[in-house]
Amino acid sequence: MDEFDVIWHTEPSLDDPVLVEGLPGVGHVGKLAADHLVDEFETDHVATVYSEHFPPQVTVEDGVSKLASAEFHAVDADGTDLLVLTGDQQAGDGPGHYRLTTTFLDVAEECGCETAYALGGVPTGELIEEYGVVGAVSEASLVGPLEDAGVEFRDDEPAGGVVGVSGLILGLGGRRGFEAACLMGETSGYLVDPKSARAVLDVLCAKLGFEVDYESLDERADEMEEVMEKMQEMQQQSTQTPDDDLRYIG
Amino acid sequence: MDEFDVIWHTEPSLDDPVLVEGLPGVGHVGKLAADHLVDEFETDHVATVYSEHFPPQVTVEDGVSKLASAEFHAVDADGTDLLVLTGDQQAGDGPGHYRLTTTFLDVAEECGCETAYALGGVPTGELIEEYGVVGAVSEASLVGPLEDAGVEFRDDEPAGGVVGVSGLILGLGGRRGFEAACLMGETSGYLVDPKSARAVLDVLCAKLGFEVDYESLDERADEMEEVMEKMQEMQQQSTQTPDDDLRYIG
Amino acid sequence: MDEFDVIWHTEPSLDDPVLVEGLPGVGHVGKLAADHLVDEFETDHVATVYSEHFPPQVTVEDGVSKLASAEFHAVDADGTDLLVLTGDQQAGDGPGHYRLTTTFLDVAEECGCETAYALGGVPTGELIEEYGVVGAVSEASLVGPLEDAGVEFRDDEPAGGVVGVSGLILGLGGRRGFEAACLMGETSGYLVDPKSARAVLDVLCAKLGFEVDYESLDERADEMEEVMEKMQEMQQQSTQTPDDDLRYIG
Amino acid sequence: MDEFDVIWHTEPSLDDPVLVEGLPGVGHVGKLAADHLVDEFETDHVATVYSEHFPPQVTVEDGVSKLASAEFHAVDADGTDLLVLTGDQQAGDGPGHYRLTTTFLDVAEECGCETAYALGGVPTGELIEEYGVVGAVSEASLVGPLEDAGVEFRDDEPAGGVVGVSGLILGLGGRRGFEAACLMGETSGYLVDPKSARAVLDVLCAKLGFEVDYESLDERADEMEEVMEKMQEMQQQSTQTPDDDLRYIG
Known part of the structure; x- marks a missing residue:
């Protein structure tokens, strides 16, 4: 195998497509959101990257x-063409993150994308009542339209910047001329969070002008709710402090 | 030294040989099983990889x-030709795992292998009464015949997928056209586990149609039993909890 | 993106310029000092390194x-030409430190620099009353003039040597013919330390013969003072020991 | 800088020279021993490796x-020619260890070495009364003569094999035709151990037929003794257990 192996499954003919990235990360928010788009709409499997x-x-x-890989799917979202990037892994080393993202942007460019949304989560450390979506963009002119779609831009957030593929889609994508935005749903950081994924998708739909059915995502959210209630019961029955019991569960 | 140094000791003439990999891993199950095959049958030392x-x-x-290396042995298992891959180390870095496995598959291909079995263990976290063998394969058509040989395929196992060389023999091997299967013996994960290795070999023998003498492996299992009994006595004599005393012993 | 991407924004015409490096490190002393020079004087943004x-x-x-990068600014310090290197990150891997520093020295050489000052902090583990500045140099002849400017050279300090880009500006720079010195302000190591940055700048000004206004740096120091007082109050009100509460705050 | 930079300071004319390696490691035994040889005899600084x-x-x-480096010195040990390899660092990454050692062996070969001694320590976890020296060799024929010189070869030691440059001088050196041996002085593992270094040098002298003055090494050992006694006093005065106070001191 070479350093990268891009397998094209079909040559998509897309109309002004938008790259939407959702790899694993905080609360699996980005991955849940991207996978949901692939599940709900008609799709073509465009390419696999090993x-x-x-x-x-x-x-x-x-x-x-299934060998660790990232997948590109052409998604017809109610007339809006998306190129959705999903997968089960991030890169394992620093330079690898740069090189993988460069490969991803090459594929997106080949498919005609000039706009990119990196979906993810931003950890708050506490349980969320109202799910805000925090934004970061590759150029200042993108802030206004995203605020209109409900994205919040805050002075000091995300505090540590944006890391991994999502951050580099902003950083490397912006340098290559992509209009790139990162949409980060607030999430506790302790649990896989379908509600945060829904909040992120709400914003994406509003911005791109399409609608998506949330039924399966809401069901997943209900399941998580049950898991959490069970955990809280177990905590109350045990002598341990709640913090000791909270583990990352999905 | 180059990145890889493949030293051929003999050019084996093998009849439809099967690659059997057993490098160190959980419970040293795969290594114990592969080493046992090399010990019990007539072998030719085919190649060393540095x-x-x-x-x-x-x-x-x-x-x-002895410099860290992997060894290929041609094994005449009762008329079945095996190419057994053993060694004392896994790769030390992520890309190294990919490149090593590619080198291993190159050697196997050169020897005529089209089928590969990666042997290993799957940790259960508790002491095992009945040793099951869990499978993972490179293509769905391999599931049925392995179930007939006693392999279990479970919905969510192994939970974290398969990592290291064993995983990549499935992933990279499958992509290159190998019919590849991973046979993982259940094991506590705390101890070197000859019994789990025997369970894995039982399945391999059933599938490939040969028999192997288990006497030396059973002796090793008895030794481990004694070690464990001694440990349990020591635990009962001490005020510490059993968990604190359980260390990885071989 | 290539391994390194040096973007030149302007071709500076500098008179006998001095490289001044201040990347993040202990107490952020070097970064604070270098950023202060960029803030206080007229500057040209010379180059960005990705x-x-x-x-x-x-x-x-x-x-x-903003993608992780390092920035070179031409700074007219009261008639003294500086080439100031700042940024938000160090390299993420060992060989990367060597290669980044080599790239930095290439840029500095291209701009005509033959002298280099790496600014940083040296941790003392306790709160500082009088801020000393410890030096390390690329050749013995540089010790005397720096002692005249108030730098201290001590037998066993800094105990672990100098690591990261600052260390390599001494090591690689010295080998390439740069007259290189590292100026390390004493700092507790627990807090971002504008006072230590001022001590380092005092020495640099004395050595190079220019003056800089400290007002904004002193304000930042006052803010830190308030943060610390608040922390001490909180400590006295809590039953925890002071050590448990001291975290790296900036 | 290239990946490796070998600076030759002089072209040594050596008579059947023996490579002696002593880089930092357990108890700094190898480094102390190699440095002692450089200190006690007439030497030529042959090469520096960056x-x-x-x-x-x-x-x-x-x-x-001084930039991280390794140094080769030609040492005239009472008529026996040694090429002594010393330095302050091991490699920082796995492949780097292989490549550095390859470079070291290239230099040694260029100087005419066909024999190599890697000096080091083997941790026992307890304070040593009688300092044994454990050996490992590149080929079985070297065992006998070293046993005659007082080296012990034990079934299961060193338990984890030999790691780092010393291990690879055996492994890579042996493959290139060097007669290579590793001499490991027993040492607690907690302290820099000049006595263990002396035990290693005793063996080397016996094997190669030269003598060295131990006065300065014995002085260093006395200093360590005082440090240890002080530590023990402090331990008795404090309520802490001895284990908590034992730190690596040199």
Whole structure:
């Protein structure tokens, strides 16, 4: 295998497509949101990217293994063309993040994308009542239109900047001429958070002018709610402090 | 030294050989099983692979050092030709895992292998009564025949996928056209586990149609049993909780 | 993106310029000092260096992202020409430190620099009353003139040597013929320390013969003082020991 | 700077020279021993090796910095020609260890060495009364003559093999035709240990047929003794357990 192996499954003909990235990260918010778009609309599997910069790992489903990879799907979102990038892994090393993102942007450019949305979560450290969506953009002119779509831009957030592929889609994408924005749903940071994913999708829909059915995402949210209630019961029955019991569950 | 150094000791003439990999991992199950095959049958030492992606280390036996490496042995298993891959180390870095496995598959291909079994363990976190063997395969058509040989395929296992060389023999091997399967013996994860290795070999024998003598492996299992009993006695005599005393022992 | 991307914004015409480096490090002393020079004098933004050896990260200010980078500014310090190197990150890997510093020295050489000052902090582990500045140089002949400017050279300090870009500006710069010195302000190591930055700038001004207004730096120091007083109050009100509360705050 | 930079200071004319390596490691035994040889005999500074695989660091002595490097000295040990390799750092990454050692062996070969001794320590975890020296060799024929010189070869030691440059001098050196041995002095592992270094040198002298004055090494050992006694007094005066106070001191 070469450093990168881009397998094209189909040559998509897309109309002014928008790159939407959702790889694993805080609360799996970005991944949940991107996967939901792939699940809800008609899609074409465009390309698969393998790389030695992914962890040396296969995932297994029904006994069948799948090598660490990222997938591009052409998604017809109610007439809006999306190129959705999903996967189960981030890069395993620093330079690998730069090189993977460069490869991703190459594919997106080849598909005609000039705009990119990186979806993700921003950890608040506490349970969320109202799910805000925090934004970061590649150029100042993008702030206004996103505020109109409900995105919040805050002075000191996200405090540590944006790391990983999402950050580099802003940084490397912006340098290559992409209009790039990162939409980060607030999330506790402790749990896989379908509600935060829905908040992010709400903003994306408002901005791009399409609608998506949330039923399956809401069901997933209900399941998480049940998990949390069970955990809280267990906490009350035990002598341990709540903090000791909170683990990352999905 | 180059990035990889493949030393061929003999050009094997093998009849439809099967690659069997057993590098160190959970419970050393895969390594114990592969080493047992090399010990029990007539073998030819085919090739040694050195690489800067192995840890910078020599092992020492009777004062004589051996540079970190992987070894290929041609094994005549009762008429079935195996190419057994063993060694004392996994790769030390992520891209190294990909490149090492690619080198291993190159050697196997050169020897005529089209089928590969990666042997390993799957940690259960508790002591095992009945040793199941969990499978993962490179393509769905391999599931049925392995189930007939006693392999279990479970919905959510192994939970974290398969990592390291074993995982990549599935992932990279499958992409290159190998029919690849990973056989993972259940094991507590705390101890070197000859019983789990025997369970894995049972399945391999059933699938490939050969038999192997387990006497030396059973002796090793008895030794481990004694070690464990001693440990349990020590635990009962001490005020510490059992968990504090359980260390990885082999 | 290549391994390094040096973007030249202007071709500076500098008179015997001096490289002054201030990247993040202990107490952010070097960064505070270098940023202060850029803030207080007339400057030209000379060049930006991007690299896959920086962490895969963007910083965000007012919602607009900035890819990890280092910046060179030509600074007219009261008639003394400085080439100030600042940024928000160090390299993320060992060889990356060597390669980044080599790139930095290439830029400095191209701008005509033959002298280099790496600014930083040296941790003392306790709160500082009198801020000393400890020096390290690329050749013994530089010790005397710096002692005249108030720099202290001590037998066993800094105990662990100098690490990161500052250390390599001494090491690699010295090998390339730069007269290089590292000026390290004493600092507790627990807090961002504008007072230590002022002590370092005092020495630099004395050595190079220019003056700089400290008002904004002193204000920042006052803010830190308030933060610390608040923390001490909180400590006295709590039952925790002071050590448990001291975190790195800036 | 290139990946490696070998600076030749003189072209040594050596008679059947023996490579002696002593880089930092357990108890600094190897480094103390190698440095002692350089200090006690007439030497020529043969070559310096710089590399991006060393940590990004300078050491500082009397204010003057020295870039991380390894040094080759030609040592006339009472008529026996040694090529002594010393330095302050090991490699910072796995492949770097392989590449550095390859570079070291290139230099040694260029100087005519066909024999190599890697000096080091083997941690026992307890204070030593009688300092044994444990050996490991590149080929079995070297065991006998070293046993005659007082080296012990034990079944299961060193348990984890030999890591770092010393291990690779055995592993890579042996593969290139060097007769290579590693001499490891027993040492607690907690303290810099001049007595263990002396034990290693005793063996080396016996094997190669030269003598060295130990006065300065014995003085250093006395200093360490005083440090230890002070520590023990402090331990008895404090309520802490001895284990908590034992830190690596040199």
